Amino acid sequence: MNDPEVRQLWYFVAVAEELHFGRAAARLGMAQPPLSRAIRDLERQLGVALLERTTRQVRLTAAGEVLLRDARAALEAVTAAARRAREAGRVSPRLRVALKADVDGGLLPQILDAYCADGAALPPELVLGRFGEQPQALREGRADVGLVLCPFDDRGLDREPLLTEPLLVALAAADPLAARTELCLADLAGRKLPGGSAASDGRPTGPRRPGAGWPASNLSEIFSLVETGSVVFFAPASVARRYRRPALAYRPVTDLPDSTLALAWPEDTSSPAVAAFVRAACTVAATRVESVMPS
Amino acid sequence: MNDPEVRQLWYFVAVAEELHFGRAAARLGMAQPPLSRAIRDLERQLGVALLERTTRQVRLTAAGEVLLRDARAALEAVTAAARRAREAGRVSPRLRVALKADVDGGLLPQILDAYCADGAALPPELVLGRFGEQPQALREGRADVGLVLCPFDDRGLDREPLLTEPLLVALAAADPLAARTELCLADLAGRKLPGGSAASDGRPTGPRRPGAGWPASNLSEIFSLVETGSVVFFAPASVARRYRRPALAYRPVTDLPDSTLALAWPEDTSSPAVAAFVRAACTVAATRVESVMPS
DNA sequence: GTCATTCATACCCCCAGGGTACCAATCGCG
DNA sequence: CGCGATTGGTACCCTGGGGGTATGAATGAC
Numbered sequence: 001m002n003d004p005e006v007r008q009l010w011y012f013v014a015v016a017e018e019l020h021f022g023r024a025a026a027r028l029g030m031a032q033p034p035l036s037r038a039i040r041d042l043e044r045q046l047g048v049a050l051l052e053r054t055t056r057q058v059r060l061t062a063a064g065e066v067l068l069r070d071a072r073a074a075l076e077a078v079t080a081a082a083r084r085a086r087e088a089g090r091v092s093p094r095l096r097v098a099l100k101a102d103v104d105g106g107l108l109p110q111i112l113d114a115y116c117a118d119g120a121a122l123p124p125e126l127v128l129g130r131f132g133e134q135p136q137a138l139r140e141g142r143a144d145v146g147l148v149l150c151p152f153d154d155r156g157l158d159r160e161p162l163l164t165e166p167l168l169v170a171l172a173a174a175d176p177l178a179a180r181t182e183l184c185l186a187d188l189a190g191r192k193l194p195g196g197s198a199a200s201d202g203r204p205t206g207p208r209r210p211g212a213g214w215p216a217s218n219l220s221e222i223f224s225l226v227e228t229g230s231v232v233f234f235a236p237a238s239v240a241r242r243y244r245r246p247a248l249a250y251r252p253v254t255d256l257p258d259s260t261l262a263l264a265w266p267e268d269t270s271s272p273a274v275a276a277f278v279r280a281a282c283t284v285a286a287t288r289v290e291s292v293m294p295s
Numbered sequence: 296m297n298d299p300e301v302r303q304l305w306y307f308v309a310v311a312e313e314l315h316f317g318r319a320a321a322r323l324g325m326a327q328p329p330l331s332r333a334i335r336d337l338e339r340q341l342g343v344a345l346l347e348r349t350t351r352q353v354r355l356t357a358a359g360e361v362l363l364r365d366a367r368a369a370l371e372a373v374t375a376a377a378r379r380a381r382e383a384g385r386v387s388p389r390l391r392v393a394l395k396a397d398v399d400g401g402l403l404p405q406i407l408d409a410y411c412a413d414g415a416a417l418p419p420e421l422v423l424g425r426f427g428e429q430p431q432a433l434r435e436g437r438a439d440v441g442l443v444l445c446p447f448d449d450r451g452l453d454r455e456p457l458l459t460e461p462l463l464v465a466l467a468a469a470d471p472l473a474a475r476t477e478l479c480l481a482d483l484a485g486r487k488l489p490g491g492s493a494a495s496d497g498r499p500t501g502p503r504r505p506g507a508g509w510p511a512s513n514l515s516e517i518f519s520l521v522e523t524g525s526v527v528f529f530a531p532a533s534v535a536r537r538y539r540r541p542a543l544a545y546r547p548v549t550d551l552p553d554s555t556l557a558l559a560w561p562e563d564t565s566s567p568a569v570a571a572f573v574r575a576a577c578t579v580a581a582t583r584v585e586s587v588m589p590s
Numbered sequence: 591g592t593c594a595t596t597c598a599t600a601c602c603c604c605c606a607g608g609g610t611a612c613c614a615a616t617c618g619c620g
Numbered sequence: 621c622g623c624g625a626t627t628g629g630t631a632c633c634c635t636g637g638g639g640g641t642a643t644g645a646a647t648g649a650c
Contacts, residue, residue: 003373006300007638021597034639036598046377048384055596055646063384069563070376070436077372078298081365082341089343089358141365155562156451267450268364302607316628329608331629350615350627 006078008042009071011035012050016068019058073155076139080266083141094125095273098134098143102219105163105238105261107284108147114280120272138266145274149236150260157264160278162285165237167259168250172229178249185255191232223248236261301373303337304366306330307345311363314353368450371434375561378436389420390568393429393438397514400458400533400556402579403442409575415567433561440569444531445555452559455573457580460532462554463545467524473544480550486527489517518543531556 014024015035025032043050050064060068087093095115099108115121127143134146135153150161169188171178177187219239225231227247235243236259240250263281265274309319310330320327338345345359355363382388390410394403410416422438429441430448445456464483466473472482514534520526522542530538531554535545558576560569 003301003305003370004377005302006298006373009373009376010298022595030638031640032596033598033600033641038638040598046380046384048380050380050384053597054648055598056648058597061384062388063380066383067376067380069565070372070379073563074369074372074376075298077365077369078301078304081304081362081369082299084365085341085343085345085358085362088361089341089345089356093357268368270364317626325607326609327627328610328629328631333607335629348628350629351617353628 002045004042004045006075008038008045009075011038012042013068013071013075015039015051015058016060016064019060021053021058076156080139080141087141087144093122093273095122095145095271095277096125096127096143097277098127098129098137098146100131100134100147101128102239102242103131103149103236103261104147105165105236105285105288106241107163107261107281107288110284110288111277111281114284115277118276118280120276122273124277135264138264141266144269144271145263145265145277148262148264150262152262152264154264156267158267158269159262159264160282161260161262162281163238163261163288164258165261166252167234167236167256168240169253169256170223170226170233170235170240170243171249171251172227173247173249175229175232175249178251180251182252182254185253188232188253193231193233219243297340299337299340301370303333303340304370306333307337308363308366308370310334310346310353311355311359314355316348316353375434375436382436382439388417388568390417390440390566390572391420391422391438392572393422393424393432393441395426395429395442396423397534397537398426398444398531398556399442400460400531400580401536402458402556402576402583405579405583406572406576409579410572413571413575415571417568419572430559433559436561439564439566440558440560440572443557443559445557447557447559449559451562453562453564454557454559455577456555456557457576458533458556458583459553460556461547462529462531462551463535464548464551465518465521465528465530465535465538466544466546467522468542468544470524470527470544473546475546477547477549480548483527483548489520489526489528514538 011024011028014028015021018024018027021032021036021039025035028035039051046063046067048063049061050067052059052061087096104111112124115124127137127146129137131149132152134143134148135155135157137143138146139156147162148159150159169183177183180187219235220243222231222233223243223245226233227245234253234256235250237250238261263278265278269275306319306323309323310316313319313322316327316331316334320330323330334346341358341362343358344356345362347354347356382391399406407419410419422432422441424432426444427447429438429443430450430452432438433441434451442457443454445454464478472478475482514530515538517526517528518538518540521528522540529548529551530545532545533556558573560573564570
């Protein structure tokens with residue numbers, strides 16, 4: 001009936017991910033027997049078998065699958081609580097804005113200006129991360145608000161869409177396809193994306209989710225690869241505008257859905273600074289839309 | 296840098312709620328000195344002052360406020376993980392459906408029928424709770440899916456609206472206002488609600504949130520109070536249909552927004568049974584809407 | 591059959607978390 | 621102003637649990 005301890009959850013997650021007590025113990029920096037015992041105790045507490053072990057194999061039970069998912073979420077919540085409390089206790093608290101460099105729809109400077117003009121504003125601090133890491137950073141309390149491209153994993157987050165713009169494909173200027181004025185996804189079949197997989201792998205909605213490791217952490221490296229013709233890349237129009245280069249060509253893709261830039265923040269946020277940032281961003285986005293398409 | 300332990304978070308929440316080390320210790324079933332030490336250790340770990348203590352008073356710091364909020368969420372996540380794992384480990388797992396008795400828009404029997412016909416269905420088990428407790432039950436892992444009235448606290452939950460219907464006011468038949476065919480909120484000014492507050496207290500969107508303790512746990516008791524004329528009550532039309540009594544009158548309230556019944560479930564759910572229930576409920580709701588308003 | 595791999599058991603030790611006793615600061619009150 | 625009551629902190633002890641090492645047992649490869 002008692003709650004498990006955080007330590008036990010870390011242990012379980014490690015074992016569940018490794019499916020190997022020895023490796024998990026090594027990862028946790030401890031010996032294997034106490035780890036085995038800790039997992040056994042956890043199973044006793046919960047009254048549930050979490051793992052099926054033979055001497056040759058460890059597998060998750062159904063309950064184990066459930067707990068793995070929920071334990072990760074719970075651990076995230078705990079570390080987020082700690083990090084946010086630490087941040088809130090700083091003598092000069094800041095508003096930590098998570099984003100991928102250059103993926104801001106060109107709005108960031110104006111948003112920051114508008115935000116800083118707000119009375120409730122704390123000094124902003126940019127938390128740069130790789131693409132797709134922003135939601136995780138928010139859930140783990142490493143940032144207070146973030147700029148993300150939809151769709152993203154919004155568990156535990158609130159959002160506000162800011163800007164929708166077409167997704168373009170970036171090609172080497174020398175690429176035969178660059179001769180055409182517009183393309184469809186089928187034209188790109190077989191082309192490689194920076195992540196490594198093929199362009200028409202069923203997930204053509206722009207840059208991919210985390211996990212699938214990027215070879216390059218920054219966009220300049222990716223665009224360099226594109227220039228050489230070794231990969232193609234999907235980029236929102238505002239990103240494309242920043243990386244105009246002679247050897248690069250951008251072409252619209254007719255059957256690619258638009259890309260939406262959104263603001264996201266933890267669901268239970270009560271910070272006036274976050275509220276001020278959201279207000280500022282929405283205002284800037286609204287005026288920007290007006291100026292682009294005056295009704 | 297280390298994560299706090301669940302135990303420390305419980306301790307902190309207790310102290311933060313009581314604002315008194317002695318009482319908090321009593322609530323936790325322990326002596327006061329180790330509690331003081333545990334809180335001090337937590338503050339050391341986080342590098343942040345959470346409480347301002349004098350010998351006469353304990354107050355939360357800003358960081359303490361933040362941690363109180365986040366620690367509650369984290370503890371919820373931990374207990375939810377434990378409960379869901381226990382449930383998933385049962386020999387005969389069930390689908391636990393949280394609802395307030397009678398608040399189902401009259402759809403429940405058909406939803407259950409349609410759900411049980413699905414191949415992915417587990418035997419359903421109704422988890423009855425007081426009004427507004429359903430979201431909390433879902434977050435704490437006491438139920439897998441729930442029927443709730445909007446608006447509700449949907450942190451950590453996904454939702455699907457099922458049915459929108461007008462909210463009626465229930466009056467004693469002898470009430471002078473019952474002579475009129477329709478009312479507006481201003482007419483009800485000064486009337487008491489079962490919760491105790493006045494009818495026009497700025498939250499006229501139907502039955503209230505948890506917290507404000509209900510005097511009666513079931514609707515029959517509430518409607519008995521209404522019959523005596525001591526209170527008025529806002530009820531969705533489908534609830535009103537179940538409690539037609541001679542001494543009761545239902546009247547539309549012109550400026551009251553409609554009430555929406557929705558299905559809610561934890562955001563990270565992957566259970567096929569929940570998916571089947573959602574499908575079934577949506578199908579039933581759709582056909583019901585058609586039959587009520589054939590387009 | 592033999593060996594390697596891997597998880598479980600047995601046993602030991604240390605310290606962290608809890609208890610008791612006492613101190614110190616603050617407020618109320620005569 | 622002094623005394624007591626209240627309440628949080630400090631000092632100290634002690635037990636249990638979490639971690640380590642050594643070893644056993646089961647399974648699969650050859």
